[in-house]
Amino acid sequence: MDSLWSSAEAAACVAHYAARGVSEDLALRTYSARLLGGVPSLVMHGGGNTSVKTTAVDVYGDRVPVLCVKGSGWDLATIEPQGHPAVRLDPLCRLRALDMLSDEDMVNVLRLNLLDSAAPNPSVETLLHAFLPHKFIDHTHSVAVCAVVDQPDAEAICVQIWGKRVACVPYIMPGFQLARAAGAIYEQNPDVEGLILLKHGIFSFGASAQQSYERMIDLVSAAERYIEARQQGLRAIAIPAGRTAVSGADQRTAARALSLARGAIGRLAAAEGAPGCWILDLRNGDEVRRLVDDARLAELARRGLSTPDHIIRAKDGPAVLPAVQPAMDESAWLAGVERSLAAFASDYKAYFARNNARVGGIKRPLDPLPRLLAMPGLGLAGIGKSAADAAIVADLGEAWVATLLRAEAIGRFEPVGEADEFDIEYWSLEQAKLGKAAEARFARHVVAITGAAGAIGAATARAFAAEGAEVALLDLDEAGLREAAGRTPGGGSLVLPCDVTDAQAVRTAFDRIAAHFGGLDIVISNAGAAWTGMIAELPDETLRRSFELNFFSHQHVAQAAVRIMRAQRLGGTLLFNVSKQAINPGADFGAYGTAKAALLALVRQYALEHGADGIRANAINPDRIRSGLLTQDMIAARARARGVSLEVYMAGNLLGQEVLAEDVARAFVASATLTKTTGDVTTVDGGNVAAMLR
Template identity: 35%
Template sequence: MYSLYNQKEAEDYIKRYKNLPEELALRIYTSHLIGRDTSLVLHGGGNTSVKIMMKNIFGEEREVLFIKGSGCDLANIGPQGFPGLELEGLYKLSGLDNLDDETMVNQLRRHMIKADAPLPSVETLVHAFLSHRYIDHTHADSILVLTNQEDGKERIQQALKGKIAILPFIMPGFLLAKAVKEVYQKNPHIEAIVLLNHGIFTFGDSARQSYERMIYYVNCAREYIKERIGKRSVISCPSKIERLPFHFSARVIQILRGALTYKDEKGKLRRFIFKVDDSEEMVKVSLSNQVRMLSTTGVLTPDHIIRTKNYPLLLPSFSLDAGDDTLKEIIIEAVKKYTQEYDVYFARNASKKGYSLQKLDPYPRVFIIPGLGVLACGYTSKAAEIALDIAKHTVKAKIEAEGIGKYKSLEEEILFDMEYWILEQRKLGKGKLLPLQGQIVFISGGAGAMALGIAKCVIEAGAVVVLGDIDRQGLEKMKRKLIEKYGEGCVDTIEMDVTDIRSVEDGYARITNRWGGIDVVVGNAGIAVVGRIEELSCQDFQKVVKVNLEGIFNTIKASIPVFKRQGIGGNIIVNSSKNVFAPSPAFGAYSCSKAGAHQISKIAAMELAELGVRVNLINADAVFSEEDVPSKLWQAVGEQRMKARGLSLAQMKEYYRQRNLLKKEVTAEDVGRAVVFFASEQTPTTGATLPIDGGIPHAFPR
């Protein structure tokens, strides 16, 4: 690791933020340098600050502390992520003997210079009680490898040597700030303070000085570790690495996801999104001799417990001959044992408190599966991603720690205090649960306009969406559009041919190995040709039937084993057509293939109800485009359909709008909202057909 500080970049930041004080612009710059190095901080961890003299509305000079806001990420933080607080009032708090957390937070709010700014970091008082202009705080992996030892203090002293002080772990807040102030007053020459099992603070008169002190001391720790490990391999595993086969892994993950799903106090099914690291490195970890240690030792630093629980769940090695029933028995028993141990842990520690606590769910967030790798789950894809990143750093740090000594995490009681911190408890139940949160939605025909409208609606409802199609370029275009609007964490694509059952099965396995399983299948792939029966070639007829009927059959059939393994119900929603009830001349291949798909879907509704899987249909009509994505079907047949009616292509939209009772244009997002309605199970409905056509009397379901 070396300093990435670049004078030209620093000057560019000053120019970019020319309306800000130069000190704050440089604070943003070095915060980015820290935040983009995952060996220093992860996903909103750490904090940075700067103190600046400014005038208030009365023209009076006062010192303002700008500090990272709670929940902000140093990797991409901007000016709005640094709430300002009047320092004088904060510093007065250092004269108190005690200050509870809720009163402290109230004091932070009282001294903010902008009421709508984010809440300052819970470690604000540490920054306020130290006099330095710039302060940086990280949870550097190398520092934690040394502090999380039975002789952590001695190792830190040996490694960092220079002008540092060392404190035991103290919960973030007022008492930590008091301890930091006291140790600095006794040692005014120091450049850094190490908090055992927590991290490191560095400080300086300039942004560069504080940042480069951070790099220097973390490097000292890094070099100490390297010297003691030398050329030894710190991980021991079999010489031959045997991965679990791809489809077997998918079966295991689907069963695991089902075992974790539960009903909350309101009766709402809570599902988890997964993230999987099956890289060679993590597969080696899963097969290593250290795997037992990894699963029985606690988190690197207490704030991780909120994201990952204290321990991962280590699943046993599986026989490749095991059937689904055997796998279910093993996995469900492992999850049950984990949750029972969590319940005991909660009861043991909650009984020591003088106030009631709201118990969190007892389910693991991190998993080690021999031959598969390391997995993590969360209620959202972002939560799963954060848990997985923390898990991977934790695994590597623990193995290094064992390579130089004996890894030791904090006592259970301290970790419980962090997991059930009163400030975290106050947040429970305040977030709004989106209707499809935790669900994974697959949409076939994913490169078309209809899929775009559906995808937008299900993402906004909280789901992860996976688009499948044979059109690779079209999928990439859709993915770019959706990522631009919603970010990367909720969009994926897979190449899939719905006319090939093996392709569909492989696609579902790929979705599982990336996201955990499937909750909603939207059968949307479809094509059309125009031609009267006399003129229609058998080849064209069979091609349309193969996509529109056989494709829906394959899409449904391949999903059944997935739904069975998960055991948590699900939804299949077939994009049918108004032509099922109102066929058109010269459109026979399309109309009868859609009618067949409609019928097989109704049969699926009857057959799959015992699994809790609902099958419903949407009869949409005349959806021509979504944004700048045209309907491929209408591109192919629109001109011929209009010609048969004696109209031009330019008259198509208006013709279809005028022919429905409501005189409304039907959009892909109209269809998307119907998908959300069915998928969110607002009514006990299966086997239903919902027209999305503006009202066409001869297409009324009957």
């Protein structure tokens, strides 16, 4: 591992922040914290923490010694100076004389001594930083170090790797007692460059930001060299490797397996009183495959995660599902998945009961669902309440894989035991990190939208994303798709260029959606185009082209969606843009209107045949919307033909108001919320007596 320290960059950082009133100490603290945070094999997703001891001027004008330490909620990779809030140092140091300090009292005394009462809570490891004398202190959960400290004979290996450069601290949960132990061990070994926390991670320290940072890199590199000399066929640590694109039959297999698994998780979650929709994130890099295809997977998966810090997000390891094969008996595989998940949940409940009894029965159980799925033949999937959350869990899963493989290469992977895991998982200070914000209405839901580059499709994508949904955007127009994705909140949309008149292309795109998010909940089948001409004179070719897009494409989309929804057995929602022409034909629009009328019949057919699957099919019936279908030229021609202005033409309805693409988007969202409505048509036209259904 190379040092990324650059004196020029450090100086530029100091100058940049000096102009904003930030001290040199805090600017350099920010600079090297980011260097550490940018390397996932050192620090992931809010993990690790850093500090600097300096001085600050308080409200009385007095210059006081302070510890600027990482605040909770900040990520080292993107930390700003205010991410290291200042805490008065002297009151913290006085705490060392106490024999006991409860977590509540610790948090209270940290908050009482903040210079800024609005600052975030200082890290739970603040006292460890305070009790060591060094100016700069860095702490990471390095993969290489964890592979060493998660060993039965870790202390002996530490001596081999680092000699007297470090001292080892036995595993103690973060907080006051760990801080005291670390302080005492340091004082017995005052020449060390860092502390190794068994089953946990590493601290380095120094008189300058550069010294502390470079000691971290140097100590971690020594662990890497030790592992590299002994590992079998593993390359340098490169995590997260992320997704490896799968295509063809592999993508189809992944889509089927994930849809079946997502449904099984959803049903188990609902039975346990948890939300029934989850997003999956599949990882299938070389190291992940090496572990999930290992004959010892079931046993290795039960050993625990590499550092306690990851347990709150990823539980103590994956649920191991039956092997995935391209041509497998799906119902037998699903039955095996259900057994695996039920066994995981019952083991988790037993783990909770055992350990809750140990601590006096004071804890309330979290849901017993796994957050990682290990699938031989396929990979490792993270499970989360959003795509972003699932990706974080999958990253931590990859860190577990990388650590475990290296630990097994040099000895035996033996992370912290069950009781310590429980104490971390059920520690109120850790649970507080997860946040309990109310979820948006369509959070956890996957929504696919066709014609997403057009005005209505793009507005609908924005509307669902604003309600928390994960969205997949399909359209023939790739540039338009990217623009629509750019304007969709959240930034995580899946962009799928696709000709919806090609059944195979639609099936491939929907496989991609299921392989990416784990499944599908709502489809907005919206793509369409109008061909004009008097029906008696219309070339067959024109009529057939209109039916291909305005009827058959909807059938391709619905077929592909139903296939996924039936695999999940979680129900689903199919929404179609049928247009006013399906009900109230217009002259010259026969090619469009007849296909849309057939589409309305298709909607009702899906409602009829798939109600028993919990799949609802409804139509939205918009009219006179400015879009690719109703262009400015067409609007101008129609307004001229009626002898009215453009504005009067567009507002020519009972409410006297133009209907916008956003109004249609709202109708799609509203229809998706009506869980007891199927076979229905919702009209969005401002009111038109001739187009009224009843």
